[in-house]
Amino acid sequence: MVEMVNAPGKSGATTDVYPPPAAHIRPSFASLPKSATTQSPTEASLKSVKSVESIAANGAFPLGSLRVNDLNQDDQPATPLTTPAIPNQTMEVSKAKPPPALLKGGDVFILDDLPANFTVGCDAMSFNTTKPFPGFKDLPPGAHLIWVAPSESTSSRSAYWIHTPEKDPEEPGEVYVKQWDKFNEVLGDPASHAEERFQKEKLEQIFGSLAPYQFRATTSGKLQIEAPSQEDDALPTFLNNTTIWFQLTFAISPGLLNRITSKDQRTWPVTTMDGVSGEVSMAEEARLYAKGTPQLRFMFPMDTHLINPEAEGRERTRQALDPTNWIIDKLEGATAGGHADDLVGELQFGFLTGMHLGNYSCLEQWWFFVTRLVFRSYNLVVERPQLARDLIQTFHAQLLYNDRYMDGDVLEDMPANAKMLQKAMVTYKARLDEKLLALGDRCTPDQHSAGVAFSSLEAWLWRLGWDLRGEYVRSGNVMLEDGEIVQAELSDFEDEDERGEFAPVVVDLEDGRETGLVSWDR
Numbered sequence: 001m002v003e004m005v006n007a008p009g010k011s012g013a014t015t016d017v018y019p020p021p022a023a024h025i026r027p028s029f030a031s032l033p034k035s036a037t038t039q040s041p042t043e044a045s046l047k048s049v050k051s052v053e054s055i056a057a058n059g060a061f062p063l064g065s066l067r068v069n070d071l072n073q074d075d076q077p078a079t080p081l082t083t084p085a086i087p088n089q090t091m092e093v094s095k096a097k098p099p100p101a102l103l104k105g106g107d108v109f110i111l112d113d114l115p116a117n118f119t120v121g122c123d124a125m126s127f128n129t130t131k132p133f134p135g136f137k138d139l140p141p142g143a144h145l146i147w148v149a150p151s152e153s154t155s156s157r158s159a160y161w162i163h164t165p166e167k168d169p170e171e172p173g174e175v176y177v178k179q180w181d182k183f184n185e186v187l188g189d190p191a192s193h194a195e196e197r198f199q200k201e202k203l204e205q206i207f208g209s210l211a212p213y214q215f216r217a218t219t220s221g222k223l224q225i226e227a228p229s230q231e232d233d234a235l236p237t238f239l240n241n242t243t244i245w246f247q248l249t250f251a252i253s254p255g256l257l258n259r260i261t262s263k264d265q266r267t268w269p270v271t272t273m274d275g276v277s278g279e280v281s282m283a284e285e286a287r288l289y290a291k292g293t294p295q296l297r298f299m300f301p302m303d304t305h306l307i308n309p310e311a312e313g314r315e316r317t318r319q320a321l322d323p324t325n326w327i328i329d330k331l332e333g334a335t336a337g338g339h340a341d342d343l344v345g346e347l348q349f350g351f352l353t354g355m356h357l358g359n360y361s362c363l364e365q366w367w368f369f370v371t372r373l374v375f376r377s378y379n380l381v382v383e384r385p386q387l388a389r390d391l392i393q394t395f396h397a398q399l400l401y402n403d404r405y406m407d408g409d410v411l412e413d414m415p416a417n418a419k420m421l422q423k424a425m426v427t428y429k430a431r432l433d434e435k436l437l438a439l440g441d442r443c444t445p446d447q448h449s450a451g452v453a454f455s456s457l458e459a460w461l462w463r464l465g466w467d468l469r470g471e472y473v474r475s476g477n478v479m480l481e482d483g484e485i486v487q488a489e490l491s492d493f494e495d496e497d498e499r500g501e502f503a504p505v506v507v508d509l510e511d512g513r514e515t516g517l518v519s520w521d522r
Contacts (some may be wrong), residue, residue: 103172
């Protein structure tokens with residue numbers, strides 16, 4: 001049995017009614033209630049053939065779909081599929097394949113039903129639309145983040161991560177179709193496969209109106225991409241406008257996105273409201289979110305203990321001071337199933353999702369990475385120098401991206417975390433210099449490259465006023481704004497000896513007890 005209606009259209013659209021088809025073909029609206037009529041059967045049949053009246057249909061299968069249910073109805077041999085002879089009309093079944101020539105420049109991302117006056121972003125650019133925006137074309141290989149928001153000041157944004165693989169230049173790209181859900185105010189999948197097919201079928205008609213990936217416009221909004229300045233000449237090549245997005249996303253793979261979002265698919269949705277597994281939330285805050293809020297799962301959650309439970313003695317102390325071995329075990333352990341790029345990929349995902357969508361949970365996860373893992377793993381430059389270099393360069397690219405492309409400032413918005421990061425980097429520089437100096441002639445090119453990457457990062461941090469050299473004056477005279485000179489003592493590292501977080505403190509003992517303690521013994 002085949003169910004068929006004549007013209008393609010969206011769910012809820014109006015479509016002219018064709019006459020009843022031949023055997024084994026039934027109109028999908030046959031079950032609609034019949035209206036009362038006083039016409040003769042002949043007049044009714046004639047009207048159904050030439051009717052200009054339309055009906056509205058709602059359902060999972062919109063008008064225009066062709067579905068084969070059963071060709072062997074009533075246990076009879078299958079008969080060839082036939083179509084009614086309708087004068088001057090033909091029926092064709094489209095395969096919904098856009099012309100390959102349109103997709104040779106890269107993938108296409110269609111935004112269906114997106115209203116006007118939206119803020120739309122794609123990777124390093126964003127702009128305000130003055131009319132419904134159809135989407136993007138010529139997306140190059142790599143990971144891409146496309147997001148939308150009802151306005152610049154809105155507190156909720158929704159987005160999709162996609163990953164375009166490397167392919168032969170002659171091989172056409174893919175077409176992604178996402179639809180704006182007006183009821184839930186979120187970007188989601190099309191309402192049906194027929195709707196997705198309809199959008200792909202009309203790609204040739206709208207292809208010219210799609211924005212190219214390297215979009216430059218002056219009428220539709222303000223882009224966040226700035227022209228290169230003289231300062232760019234002193235930056236490494238991986239930080240220029242054409243390569244910075246690759247540096248920010250090169251470790252984000254489909255496998256990583258599947259694991260973080262717990263969804264094995266071709267596109268990965270994320271929103272402002274997504275939580276992160278392992279974060280500590282106040283009870284009042286937790287009640288504000290729905291119970292079904294998606295949880296992003298990182299291999300290195302922020303509530304984890306950076307010590308292998310099986311480690312004992314000196315190894316346990318070493319991991320407490322430097323989690324390098326714990327990280328390597330986590331990435332390469334059989335139970336974790338990790339990859340060397342997973343830590344870099346999670347660092348990249350947390351920063352971009354947090355900054356572009358205003359996702360506070362992802363930003364908290366990013367702060368955990370940079371203050372507790374990346375710049376406390378001092379021995380990583382010796383054991384895994386390529387991983388150390390990639391982490392340093394990614395962090396450098398993130399700070400530059402934050403300074404050049406983003407409206408907000410992750411360092412200014414969280415000053416307490418920024419202060420903690422600065423202290424961690426001071427300690428990291430001292431330990432890094434010690435280890436590279438100890439290697440001497442045994443220093444490999446990768447280890448040297450990691451040291452050069454940190455030197456480049458240190459030079460860039462000077463513009464923020466961050467001095468990582470570590471020669472700090474603990475006490476001295478300071479002139480105040482009114483000219484008064486007072487004696488002050490810095491307390492940044494007062495709890496640290498040799499700049500180690502868990503370094504021991506020398507105390508005086510008396511009868512086995514620390515002197516100066518209050519005793520309650522009589």
